[in-house]
Amino acid sequence: MINAKINFLEGAVDLKLYSTKKNLTRHLEFFFQNTELKGKRVLDIGGGSGLLSYWAIVNGGSAVCLEPEFDGSSKGIKDSFFHLGKNIGMNPSRAEFEAIKFQDYKPNELFDIIVLANSINHLNEDAVQSVTKDKAARKEYIQYFKKMYNLLNDNGTLIITDCSRHNFFNLFGMKNPLMRTIEWKKHQSPYYWSKLLNNVGFKKKSINWSAPNSFGELGKLILGNPISSFFTLSHFRLEMKK
Numbered sequence: 001m002i003n004a005k006i007n008f009l010e011g012a013v014d015l016k017l018y019s020t021k022k023n024l025t026r027h028l029e030f031f032f033q034n035t036e037l038k039g040k041r042v043l044d045i046g047g048g049s050g051l052l053s054y055w056a057i058v059n060g061g062s063a064v065c066l067e068p069e070f071d072g073s074s075k076g077i078k079d080s081f082f083h084l085g086k087n088i089g090m091n092p093s094r095a096e097f098e099a100i101k102f103q104d105y106k107p108n109e110l111f112d113i114i115v116l117a118n119s120i121n122h123l124n125e126d127a128v129q130s131v132t133k134d135k136a137a138r139k140e141y142i143q144y145f146k147k148m149y150n151l152l153n154d155n156g157t158l159i160i161t162d163c164s165r166h167n168f169f170n171l172f173g174m175k176n177p178l179m180r181t182i183e184w185k186k187h188q189s190p191y192y193w194s195k196l197l198n199n200v201g202f203k204k205k206s207i208n209w210s211a212p213n214s215f216g217e218l219g220k221l222i223l224g225n226p227i228s229s230f231f232t233l234s235h236f237r238l239e240m241k242k
Contacts (some may be wrong), residue, residue: 004058004088004162011088015080017049023213026220028055030210030237031117035157037061040112043151046103046119049080057094057111064096066105102144110153114228116160120193121186129185130194145200147241157240158202162211164189178212178233190238202240209233 008019019023031052047065049076056063067077078099085095098105099209102123122126123144127137139159148158163184170184184198210213211223223232 006050007088008054008058011084011222012051012054013126015084015087017050017051017084019213021065024051026213028052031115031159031161032238033157034206035113036238037113041109042113042115043107045114045116046122047081047115047117048077049084050097051084052115052117053081053095054084054090056086058088061113062096064098064107066098066100066102068101069099080184095140102147107151111151111156112153112154113157113159113241114148115158116162118162119160119162121188125186128188130162131188131196138196141196142200145197146203149200149202153240158197158242160190160191160193160238162236163187164236166230167234168231175226176233182233190236193238194240197240202242205241206237207239207241208237210237 005188009024012018013021017160028051032055033052036179037056040056040061042053042061042063044056044063044065047053047067048065050063050065053063053065065081067081069077078097082095084090106127106129124137124140125135127140129137131137131141152158163179163182165184165187166189167176167184175183175233182186192208194207198204209224209229210233211228215223223229229235
């Protein structure tokens, strides 16, 4: 398994899916933290090239990656997914990819873990902008969250990462120098998402804040809190339990 992990890290960096093995390791450690993956079935919503899906697999789990090749998805993402698998020596039968929206997905089995890495806003980019004020938009997201709840086994885990719209640069209408293309209007805070998730039955476990990987371990120590994050990317990790 150690060799599989090393192959994964090297393969992902070789394909330029991440900058360095060290930064990718930090990313994965922040995302999964102490989540047990061995023997677990993972649903990776908006999983792109499959970084999280393959990491679950090399750690002894199984995964289904959902990524439609439309509605903002990068062209050829399915090829990229299987290219990564081939590059790390993964048996194609162990990696499932569905070019379908979460709303249309109808699995035959339940999952132990559902992950959304910076993809919650892409479920419905129109509704997410007005979800706090518009009843119809809020109803859309409540339906998504009910479906996630029903797709999880008892005591299953939901992990969401994204950027909160509550950010220093957004507050003053400026471009964030760390991510100049971010559209703050398409993001919500983890506290709002946890409130909606509580309404459908999820229980809040934790909210953590990240620091840019390029800042290293010292940056993580100093900036990995809500106040410091407000002045960087406001990037959070929300974990909920069924």
